[in-house]
Amino acid sequence: MxxxxxxxxxxxxxxxxxxxxxxxxxxxxxxxxxIRPLSQRFSAVVATLAVFSSWVVACxxxxxxxRLCPPGGEHPVLVPWxxxxxxxxxxxxxxxxxxxxPISVLLMLVVTTVSTLVHIYSSGxxxxxxxxxxxxxxxxxxxxxxxGLVAAPNIVQMYVFWELVGVSSFLLIGFYYQKPSAVSAxxxxxxxxxxxxxGFLIGVLTLGYFAFNLFxxxxxxxxxxxxxxxxxxxxxxxxxYLTSPEFLAKFGALAAGSTGITLLTVAMVxxxxxxxxxxxxxxxxxxLPDAMEGPTPVSALIxxxxxxxxxxxLVARMFPAFAVSGAALLVVAYVGAFTSLFAAVIGTxxxxxxxxxxxxxxxxxxxxxxxxxxxxxxxxxxxxASMFHLFTHACFKALLFLGAGSVIHxxxxxxxxxxxxxxxxxxxxxxTFLIATLAISGFWPLxxxxxxxxxxxxxxxxxxxxxxxxxxxxxxxxxFYMFRIYLVTFWGDFRTDKAHHAHxxxxxxxxxxxxxxxxxxxxxxxxxxxxxxxGVEHAEHHGINFAIAIPATxxxxxxxxxxxxxxxxxxxxxDAIARSLGGVHTLIKQKFYIDEVYLFITHRLIxxxxxxxxxxxxxxxxxxxxxxxxxxxxxxxxLFSWMQTGQVQSYSAWxxxxxxxxxxxxWAALI
Amino acid sequence: MNxxxxxxxxxxxxxxxxxxxxxxIFSIGLYGLLTRRNAVGxxxxxxxxxxxxxxxxxxxNRFCLPARMDGSVMAIFVIAVAAAEVVVxxxxxxxLYRYRGTVDVNQMNTMQDPVISIEGPGDFNxxxxxxxxxxxxxRHDH
Numbered sequence: 001m002x003x004x005x006x007x008x009x010x011x012x013x014x015x016x017x018x019x020x021x022x023x024x025x026x027x028x029x030x031x032x033x034x035i036r037p038l039s040q041r042f043s044a045v046v047a048t049l050a051v052f053s054s055w056v057v058a059c060x061x062x063x064x065x066x067r068l069c070p071p072g073g074e075h076p077v078l079v080p081w082x083x084x085x086x087x088x089x090x091x092x093x094x095x096x097x098x099x100x101x102p103i104s105v106l107l108m109l110v111v112t113t114v115s116t117l118v119h120i121y122s123s124g125x126x127x128x129x130x131x132x133x134x135x136x137x138x139x140x141x142x143x144x145x146x147x148g149l150v151a152a153p154n155i156v157q158m159y160v161f162w163e164l165v166g167v168s169s170f171l172l173i174g175f176y177y178q179k180p181s182a183v184s185a186x187x188x189x190x191x192x193x194x195x196x197x198x199g200f201l202i203g204v205l206t207l208g209y210f211a212f213n214l215f216x217x218x219x220x221x222x223x224x225x226x227x228x229x230x231x232x233x234x235x236x237x238x239x240x241y242l243t244s245p246e247f248l249a250k251f252g253a254l255a256a257g258s259t260g261i262t263l264l265t266v267a268m269v270x271x272x273x274x275x276x277x278x279x280x281x282x283x284x285x286x287x288l289p290d291a292m293e294g295p296t297p298v299s300a301l302i303x304x305x306x307x308x309x310x311x312x313x314l315v316a317r318m319f320p321a322f323a324v325s326g327a328a329l330l331v332v333a334y335v336g337a338f339t340s341l342f343a344a345v346i347g348t349x350x351x352x353x354x355x356x357x358x359x360x361x362x363x364x365x366x367x368x369x370x371x372x373x374x375x376x377x378x379x380x381x382x383x384x385a386s387m388f389h390l391f392t393h394a395c396f397k398a399l400l401f402l403g404a405g406s407v408i409h410x411x412x413x414x415x416x417x418x419x420x421x422x423x424x425x426x427x428x429x430x431x432t433f434l435i436a437t438l439a440i441s442g443f444w445p446l447x448x449x450x451x452x453x454x455x456x457x458x459x460x461x462x463x464x465x466x467x468x469x470x471x472x473x474x475x476x477x478x479x480f481y482m483f484r485i486y487l488v489t490f491w492g493d494f495r496t497d498k499a500h501h502a503h504x505x506x507x508x509x510x511x512x513x514x515x516x517x518x519x520x521x522x523x524x525x526x527x528x529x530x531x532x533x534x535g536v537e538h539a540e541h542h543g544i545n546f547a548i549a550i551p552a553t554x555x556x557x558x559x560x561x562x563x564x565x566x567x568x569x570x571x572x573x574x575d576a577i578a579r580s581l582g583g584v585h586t587l588i589k590q591k592f593y594i595d596e597v598y599l600f601i602t603h604r605l606i607x608x609x610x611x612x613x614x615x616x617x618x619x620x621x622x623x624x625x626x627x628x629x630x631x632x633x634x635x636x637x638x639l640f641s642w643m644q645t646g647q648v649q650s651y652s653a654w655x656x657x658x659x660x661x662x663x664x665x666x667w668a669a670l671i
Numbered sequence: 672m673n674x675x676x677x678x679x680x681x682x683x684x685x686x687x688x689x690x691x692x693x694x695x696i697f698s699i700g701l702y703g704l705l706t707r708r709n710a711v712g713x714x715x716x717x718x719x720x721x722x723x724x725x726x727x728x729x730x731x732n733r734f735c736l737p738a739r740m741d742g743s744v745m746a747i748f749v750i751a752v753a754a755a756e757v758v759v760x761x762x763x764x765x766x767l768y769r770y771r772g773t774v775d776v777n778q779m780n781t782m783q784d785p786v787i788s789i790e791g792p793g794d795f796n797x798x799x800x801x802x803x804x805x806x807x808x809x810r811h812d813h
Contacts, residue, residue, distance in 0.1 A: 646779075
């Protein structure tokens, strides 16, 4: 141990790390139960202050952590606060606590920062909405859940908060519950992520089973190494144990039957299924574009900056396990790479500004996943790059969404073809949106350039040339579709009267935009390699690697150039290309008919072949047997009702016969 | 002792004879209870059965515990209760006669449920209510 840390004598923020999720929780209860019925305005103030307080504590924790473990040195995992929650049996308890390590500190900062800004923005954006107070209560609930997820020191706590963020996402997507499309979108999001979480749950149970079985043999070594950093004894479900080399060496040696696949790979692929559902990776991505039915600040907070990166965070948190499995990591890399390409291609054809941004989010999440997938424990640059991109992406994607929200607020439409010429009407939104567009496209010196550069570098350095090429192509596509919506929205003529009468957003809305724009510019200069790393080797941040920066910039320039060529002027060139592509364009525009495939599988196949027979069995056999017994009872009653003559004398005759029978029996028995 | 008295004493009926007598009385009462059509006749039959039971008390008192009076006390109780019962019963019969014009128990069959269809609980209840209402109405039409 190079750094000596006295876990019992930490600073105030560390000892009270629970304050970070506690502020939004308390505020959620207060706002939802007491303040909301009294004052809408006050609800917003309380909710915002609570999240701001969390931000202050998170900053204090970050400062203290990096004071204890200076940047560039080793970054141990600390659990400065925990209490016992579930005791299954001696030696197997689950704690609730707060984990403090580079990635949780990073995520806490990102979540609280974006959440605070989105709260401020929402107090302007949602003005006049009848559900104003309810909205802030939900936002607080979400922030609490997300911080609880980030702070989870064991996989069980993470799973619980994982579901809680799913619930808050469900509530917020369906916020306009009178709109049928919002209701179905919220149900879709919930069902798809629940389906994915089924895999996660099985993965957790598999891990937990073997963790408990192997605990006795391997825990003392792990415990000796980590006990100084935790306030509670090591438990099988703790990430510290699950990612320890001792456990993984034992677990990784177990094969699943005679298939040649290790159980570790099976467990990690199942865990990744949950991560893929939350982060909307390829086959499970269908809920994210529809989730744009929620209010725009929600899209910015949940479906761009924070909740959807929970999957990336989970993979990063379990990274050593993925790395030991190898095969599971390859799955992560290729699913991520495919998603980034797939979503970027769809993004080039969509006309709803929020949907383009949603597909862009999918694509960027794929980028983060592929960066994790190409990393190894020996050369963990991709790990750092992924977290770096998560950080920068949170800034510029939240900015893009909030900017889009500001535009939608002004134009009252999501269609980019209803906008146009807005740069004169909304100068601040325009400039900040441009900054975010440049950042996501990867232009120097904005933040996206540095994080993308690092991802590309890590792919190339670890020999994934194919993924490198694919990522480069996606970078070009990203620049293309982002400039497409930017040009169509802000340049050209006013296409509708509403665009003509648009006006700049109120200060409550543009101040967060400006803050995020500043962050989007400077975030790239954070020496992330010194702050976030895994393993003993420190990933070096090379400054600018020209062998990668030049092709990346050329790709971005090509994308931008194509967009400029097609979408300035009359726009007829874009139509001509779309027409010449014909069926291919329709296929892409219809999102490769993935939704239809799902509908076919669920409605035609599952409903008809599985659900209907089961429903028939339930109605006919289960209900039927119950009905049959009831019917038999009544029918026999009907049959015997001839005995009920209503004559007391006939009843007493029966009674006398019975009594005599009893007497006879007694007589026979006793004598 | 007078030989006649002695002979009579020697042939005085024992427990078995007395119980045979009460059994016969009880059976007559039961037969009347089950076959009489006039309610007053039924009441009389019930009286017979009660009295046979009361006699059993006395008999067992006499043969099992001759030194005590428990059975006789019980018999007096039964007589008192029977008297009260007759009063109540006759009052009911008078009311019944006023209401229905007869005390023929064969016509006292309102306890009999009309035939009920067996479709479902909703129908069941509706049918029952309909029949009850019909009977109530027909009763008040008289």
